[in-house]
Amino acid sequence: MIRRLAEQQGVHHEALDPPGRGQPHRPAHHRQTEELRRLRKENAELRRANEILKAASAFSPRKWTQRGRSIETVTHLRDQFGVYPILRALGIAPSTYYGWLDRHRRPSDRQ
Template sequence: MNEILQAASAFCGGTRPDPATVVTLVDQLRGRFGVDFVLRVLCIASSTYHAWMARQADPSRREREDRAITSEITDIAPPSGGTTAARRHTRSCGVGHPRVAQAGRAADAPSRFAGRLPA
């Protein structure tokens, strides 16, 4: 149990840990302790963990579309100085401007609007 707590010391911030971090930690420790025991020590419900795993195995339509938009934006951003023109790319992506701007922020390629970068 001490080994699990030492491995999970990064979670001691008072906030809920990132699902990807928890999944990685559980995968590392599952051979020695078992999934349920690790989750019990981390105070994470096993249903939550299994829901995360199911979501990774079969992402929703929205998540698949967001990944496609993000990959398109990352292809566009480097030639344009690391920024995107979200309004222009809205037409090529086939979704609304806010969604393209959100994907650009997630890809660290902020939207350039009216010739300036957002603060």
């Protein structure tokens, strides 16, 4: 149908066939609203991560190893921000943190 109309109008068929054909048409303001909502959420997450990083940089832990510093920092800030947001901001996998924490609580004979 579109190809025939395009031939009649003397234009290429893709000029009459909008991208995303087969998907429900959403007005531009809906797309803009969705994008604005997504950007606001991302902005809030970035602000929170920035607060966490500022607080973590101001905190001076007793231990200066990566593991010790991370455990002390998370312990100090967890009531304010929660464990998972801190780990995400510091780029530490939860399994790594909890592994460090477990070894910290139960040191082996080698340590």
